[in-house]
Amino acid sequence: MSLLTASNLRRAYGPLPVLNEVSLSVAAGEVVSIVGASGAGKSTLLHILGTLDRPDSGTVTLAGQDVFTLNDTQLAKFRNEQIGFIFQFHNLLPEFTALENVSIPGFIANRNEREVRQRAEQLLAKLGLTSRQGHFPSQMSGGEQQRVAVARALINQPAVVFADEPSGNLDSRNAEELHQLFFDLRDEFGQTFIIVTHNEPLAALADRTITLRDGQVVL
Structure with missing residues (x-):
């Protein structure tokens, strides 16, 4: 049974079509990679699936909710409770410790x-960061910061985690x-993880790879 289903997604920026009738589904517990050349529409697709952007047309259903029938306030609440994000550059708040950064989505909820x-604390321990929970981002390595970002993505036990080039800034x-x-x-x-990546070894590890070319899924 699908956890996430996208149907006929279209998105253009001005006269430039970026997504053209994209449809896909992801099952609970799957690790899916999305690959394609730069400009193929990968990040746009990730932002729409993650409800950070709305399509020009088409639907996304996640955990039984047709997400774009929600208004912006409802959608923000749904996103906070059901979706986790991991970005290439961590996006940790520099004035907060690792423990505080991880906790923030839970407090927002x-x-x-x-x-x-x-x-x-349990997530940081799981990720080998117990000794770092009181440290600020500037006091941690890039790998440690990214693991803090993973813990933050998991804090609300989301239905799905979206990762946008998560290892792009790591050795x-x-x-x-x-x-x-x-x-x-x-x-x-x-x-469940949906990962946009240029990293071929990571894409190869995934349960399934979705390739985008010129805004369309290549079958």
Whole structure:
């Protein structure tokens, strides 16, 4: 059964079509990679599937919700509760510690503060960062910052995690560790990942690869 289904997505920026009738589905617990040349529409597709942008036409259903029938306020709440994000450059807030950065989405969701901090501590421990939970981003390596970003993406137990070039800013060793981490988290938590990547080894590891070319899925 599909966790996420996209049907006939179209998106253009001015006269430039970026997505043209894109349809796909992802099952719960799948690790799916989205690949394609620069300009193929990968990040645009990720932003629409992740509800950060709306399509010109088409639908996205996630966890049983037709997401674009929601208004902006409802959609922001749904996104916070059901979707996690991992970006290439971490996007950690520099004035907050690792523990605080991980906890923020839980606080936004108005969850119990003690429970949020407890889960944040558990996630950081799982990712080998117990000794770093009081450190600020500037005091951590790139690999450590990216693992903090992974913990933040998982804090609300989302239905799906979207990762946009997650290892693009890491050296080869840290990239390999991050890639393995996705599969460990899938195996332990049943977590679903949709990953946009130029990294061929990561794409090859995925359960399934979706290739975009000129705004369309290549079959």
